[in-house]
Amino acid sequence: MYVVGTKLRYKPGIITGGRNLVHDCGVSRSIGYFLEPLILVSLFGKKSITIRLKGITNDSKDPCVDTFRSTTLPLLKRFGVPSEGLELKIESRGVPPRGGGEVILSIPIVQSLTAVSWIDEGMVKRIRGVSFSTRVSVQFENIMIYAARGIFNRLLPDVHIFTDHKAGPQAGNSPGYGIALVAETTSGCFISVDTAVSYARGEETGEIEEDEKKELIPPEDTGVQIASILLEEIEQRGVVDSTHQGLLFLLCSLCPPDISKIRVGKLSTNGIETSEIS
Numbered sequence: 001m002y003v004v005g006t007k008l009r010y011k012p013g014i015i016t017g018g019r020n021l022v023h024d025c026g027v028s029r030s031i032g033y034f035l036e037p038l039i040l041v042s043l044f045g046k047k048s049i050t051i052r053l054k055g056i057t058n059d060s061k062d063p064c065v066d067t068f069r070s071t072t073l074p075l076l077k078r079f080g081v082p083s084e085g086l087e088l089k090i091e092s093r094g095v096p097p098r099g100g101g102e103v104i105l106s107i108p109i110v111q112s113l114t115a116v117s118w119i120d121e122g123m124v125k126r127i128r129g130v131s132f133s134t135r136v137s138v139q140f141e142n143i144m145i146y147a148a149r150g151i152f153n154r155l156l157p158d159v160h161i162f163t164d165h166k167a168g169p170q171a172g173n174s175p176g177y178g179i180a181l182v183a184e185t186t187s188g189c190f191i192s193v194d195t196a197v198s199y200a201r202g203e204e205t206g207e208i209e210e211d212e213k214k215e216l217i218p219p220e221d222t223g224v225q226i227a228s229i230l231l232e233e234i235e236q237r238g239v240v241d242s243t244h245q246g247l248l249f250l251l252c253s254l255c256p257p258d259i260s261k262i263r264v265g266k267l268s269t270n271g272i273e274t275s276e277i278s
Helices: 032-044 065-078 138-152 220-236 242-253 268-273
Strands: 019-025 051-057 087-092 101-107 124-134 158-167 176-185 190-198
Touching: 032 051, 032 065, 032 101, 032 242, 065 087, 065 124, 065 176, 065 190, 065 242, 124 138, 124 220, 138 158, 138 176, 138 220, 176 220, 190 220, 190 242, 242 268
Parallel strands: 019 051, 124 158
Antiparallel strands: 051 101, 087 101, 124 176, 176 190
């Protein structure tokens, strides 16, 4: 990396790929933190990859696995990644501080990416989503859905938010709940937001700190807040949400010499940092 921090040269060597791979992501960051670079590298491997990732599936810091499944994978298809062999399956959920979630990621290989001309964000035609809960009452999910729909139903009728209540081993090791939403537009754009509510991680061990055992955000407030954030993202009028700006820039930079033309909203911190090295 250059001293000024604007250029990064990374030479990974031969990316072998393969199946039946397993990686424990720990509990300091969620699985979503690892998914983006893993996807980008795996696209150019010698063989397609199928890997099981263990750890935290949903938190408030990194994009959750639901967002990757509903928004990130369709974004890859825009750049010529084939649908066959492109999948993210959620086996179990895990929230901070102790995780316990598992997903299976499958990524096909490509010879090269296809440049895009993507400047029409379109109009929102439907909103989809999923609310989840682990080791808490299923009513938490219904409350979040009711609160979010109270915001959206004044604007459009096609709103469906599904529930995903986990129990037993599929519920991970910590109690929590959350919701992920995605707005689909008439031009095929997906604008997504997500959040999760649980106790904070310990700095080193992932255990619940005594001074962090405070009251969690109520599910009703969670639903209202995430619905409002989605409307703010839509208002930016970009073809992707602020979370996906960095990935979009990286995909454009990995295309052949053909120039991509894209439209984004207000640049996020992630988008700015990525554009400086892409």
